[in-house]
Amino acid sequence: MINEEYKAMLGGKSVIRELSEYATSRGAEIGYQNVFDYSLGNPSVPAPKSFTDAMVDLYENGDPVAIHGYSPSLGIPSVKDAIAENLNERFGMAYTGNHIFPTTGAAGALSHAMRAVTKPGDEIITFAPYFPEYQPYVKGAGAKLTIVPADTENFQINFDAFEAALNPNVQVVLINTPNNPSGAVYSADTLKRLAAILTAKQVEYGHDIFLISDEPYREIVFDGATQPYPASFYANSLTCYSWSKSLSLPGERIGYVAVNPTATDADLLVPMMGQISRGTGHNCPPSSIQLGVAKVIDQTADLNVYETNMNLLYDALTGIGFDVVRPGGTFYIFPKALEDDAVAFCMKAKEYDLILVPSDSFGVPGYFRMAYCIDTEKVKRSIPVFEKFAHEVYGL
Amino acid sequence: MINEEYKAMLGGKSVIRELSEYATSRGAEIGYQNVFDYSLGNPSVPAPKSFTDAMVDLYENGDPVAIHGYSPSLGIPSVKDAIAENLNERFGMAYTGNHIFPTTGAAGALSHAMRAVTKPGDEIITFAPYFPEYQPYVKGAGAKLTIVPADTENFQINFDAFEAALNPNVQVVLINTPNNPSGAVYSADTLKRLAAILTAKQVEYGHDIFLISDEPYREIVFDGATQPYPASFYANSLTCYSWSKSLSLPGERIGYVAVNPTATDADLLVPMMGQISRGTGHNCPPSSIQLGVAKVIDQTADLNVYETNMNLLYDALTGIGFDVVRPGGTFYIFPKALEDDAVAFCMKAKEYDLILVPSDSFGVPGYFRMAYCIDTEKVKRSIPVFEKFAHEVYGL
Known part of the structure; x- marks a missing residue:
C-alpha cells in the first residue's frame, strides 16, 4: 500500500516554490520581464567558460569508459x-x-x-x-x-x-x-x-x-x-x-x-x-x-553581479525607509516587513508584481527574503515599483 | 556522537568489492592483463558516440544557466x-x-x-x-x-x-x-x-x-x-x-x-x-x-560484445563439464561450482588468477557468478586457464 506519511506530505507545499510558480504563471499573463520575481535562489550567472571547456575536453578527448564508469x-x-x-x-x-x-x-x-x-x-x-x-x-x-x-x-x-x-x-x-x-x-x-x-x-x-x-x-x-x-x-x-x-x-x-x-x-x-x-x-x-x-577547483563563475544587486537594493530599501541589515554575502537580503504580518505584507506586494518570500518559514516573523540572483536591469526597474508600493500602501 | 549502527557496518565489506580490490592489487603484481577479473559488473563498452555528441552540443551551444539550472x-x-x-x-x-x-x-x-x-x-x-x-x-x-x-x-x-x-x-x-x-x-x-x-x-x-x-x-x-x-x-x-x-x-x-x-x-x-x-x-x-x-532515448551502446562473450564462456564451461543454465541476457553467467562450498571453490580458482564471485551473497549456495563485461580477447585467454584449473583441482 502507498505510504500514508509521504502521501500526507503532499499537502505541505513549500511557500517559496508556490510563489515561484505564481511568478511563472503571472509571467505568462503579463510577460515575465514585468514580474519582479525575487522568490527563488537559482543562480543567474553562467558557469565559467573554463568549466564548459573542461567538460567538452573530457567528452571529446577522454576515454568514455573511464569518464562514465x-x-x-x-x-x-x-x-x-x-x-x-x-x-x-x-x-x-x-x-x-x-x-x-x-x-x-x-x-x-x-x-x-x-x-x-x-x-x-x-x-x-x-x-x-x-x-x-x-x-x-x-x-x-x-x-x-x-x-x-x-x-x-x-x-x-x-x-x-x-x-x-x-x-x-x-x-x-x-x-x-x-x-x-x-x-x-x-x-x-x-x-x-x-x-x-x-x-x-x-x-x-x-x-x-x-x-x-x-x-x-x-x-x-x-x-x-x-x-x-x-x-x-x-x-x-x-x-x-x-x-x-x-x-x-x-x-x-x-x-x-x-x-x-x-x-x-x-x-x-x-x-x-x-x-x-x-x-x-x-x-x-x-x-x-x-x-x-x-x-576548475580554484575558480568561480563571475559572481560580481550579486554584490552590484545587493548594493542597489540595500541603498534603495533603506532610502525608502525599510529596516535592513546589510548582507555581507550570498544573494539574499532580509529586510523587516512594513507590518508585523509578513505574509500579509508579501500578499500586498504581490499586487505590484513584487514577488517576496515571507520570513515565517525561516523561523523569524515579520521579515521577508529577496533572492536577487536576477538581472541588474530588472533590479533597477523594480526600485520605482517598491517606492510606489511602500508609498501607496504604507504611506512612506 | 558518531552513529554506532553505521560504524558497525564498516566491518561488513561486500564480497564483490573485496574480490575486485584483490584483482586490482594482484594486477599490480603480475600485470592486470594476466588477472582474469570476472568480479565487477562495470560495463566495458564505451557510451555511444551520439551521447558524447549530444553532451558536447549541450555544453557548446546550450545556455549554461538553463543546462545547469x-x-x-x-x-x-x-x-x-x-x-x-x-x-x-x-x-x-x-x-x-x-x-x-x-x-x-x-x-x-x-x-x-x-x-x-x-x-x-x-x-x-x-x-x-x-x-x-x-x-x-x-x-x-x-x-x-x-x-x-x-x-x-x-x-x-x-x-x-x-x-x-x-x-x-x-x-x-x-x-x-x-x-x-x-x-x-x-x-x-x-x-x-x-x-x-x-x-x-x-x-x-x-x-x-x-x-x-x-x-x-x-x-x-x-x-x-x-x-x-x-x-x-x-x-x-x-x-x-x-x-x-x-x-x-x-x-x-x-x-x-x-x-x-x-x-x-x-x-x-x-x-x-x-x-x-x-x-x-x-x-x-x-x-x-x-x-x-x-x-539519445532510443539508442544503446554497442552491446554485442556481451553476447559474444556469453557464447564463448557458455560453450567452454559446458565443454569442460560445468553445469550451467544458458543466460538469456545481462553480462553475467551463473554456473554451478565444482564443489558444494562455493567460497572454497572460488578461493581455489583465485590461485589460477580466475576471479569468480561465490554465490552465497546472492542467496543460493554452490554457484558462482562471472561478470563477462570484459574484452573478448581476455575471455578467450581465460578459457585454457579454466580448463587447467578444472583439470588440476577437480580432475575434469
Missing part, C-alpha cells in the same frame, strides 16, 4: 585529493583525500553528515533565520530540529538563547554562513565564541557535539572580505559544500562533506557515509561532474 | 515526456511524463519506489538469486526482505516456494529481469503467472501488493529476443531503470521510476517520491545528464 563508493581519489589540497591552501587545514566525501550537492552532504553523527531521537540545534529544507533533512535522519531565535540586531548568533537551548541531548549544531536568508557572514568572533561554548559543553555532557557547517555561499562575500572557515575554529566539524553557487551548477548536484582531520573518529566518518549512501540509493555524484569540477 | 524536483518535463513516449512506443503502455520520476540510477529508483509503497515493518519478497545491494535499500526503507529460494532448473520463479512465502504482511514483490546474477530473462509465462498470483492475493489480503521491477539489463537480451515488459502484465507496477548498462553510463547515476498509470494512486506516487527525496538529500539527477539521455 562507476565512481568508487567514497568518490574518485584524484577528485578527493584536489578538494583537500584546495581547502588546505585556502584555509590552512590538513585534509587528505580520505577526509572528503563527494555528494549530490549540499542537500546530499547535509543528509549524510547528519546521519553520520546522530541517532534517531537526537537533537540538532540551528539558528534562525534558517533554510527551511533543514527540516526534511533532519527528519530523514530521525533527529529533532530545535531553532534558536534570531539575533535580529545583525543576524550573527543569539548566544543567550543558544546557551539556554543547549542540553545533553544535543549532538549537532548546524550553522549556515554566509546565511540564507539573511546574507549574514559569521565573523571570526562569532565562530570563536561558538567553538568555546561547544568545547565546554562537550566536557560538561561527556560526549562529542559536532558542528555541521553548511557553506554553499562561501565564495559570495562582499566588500572584498572572506568567510572565516568555521572548521578551523573547532575540531569536531563537518563542512558541507556545494558548487551550486560558486560555479553556478545547481542542477548538477555536486558537493562534498569535508571531515576535519582533528574530529573524533575522523578516519571512520567518510567510510560510514559510504554505508549511509547504500541505504538511500545515493551511490556518489556523477563521475564526469566530479572530474569536471576538480579541473 | 535546478531541475524541478520531479524531473525536467521534456525529459519525462521523452521517457514516457519511448516506453509507450516500445511496450504499448500509456505513461505520461507525470508518471516518470528521474533518479540517480536504479539504486535511487529502487530506494524511492520501496519507500513510496511500504511503511517500516512491511515485508518485501524477492527471488534468489538476487542482487545483494537489495538488502541495504530495503533496510533503508525500514522494511524486511524475504528471499524465495531459487528455481535452479532455469532461474525463472520457484512458484511453490513463492506461494508458501506469501502472507498478508507482504506489500511488495521485487523482481530483476534480465537477472543479475543468473542472466535469466523472465518469460511472458512467468510474468503472467506472477501477476495472476498477485492479483488473487490482493483480493485475499484486502490490500494492494506492488510489483517493483528492476530492469537495468532490459536491453541486453540474446538470440534476438526481447524482455517482456513486466508492468504490461500487472497494474500495480513500479518499473525501475538505469541507463548504466544500455548507454554504458554507470558513473553518471541516471535512471527513473515509471509508475504504471493503472496503479492505485498512480498520480500521487511521483509527487510522493519528490517528498521522499527531500529527506534523503537526493533532489533529482543532474540536469545536464537528464537532457543528454533524453536526446
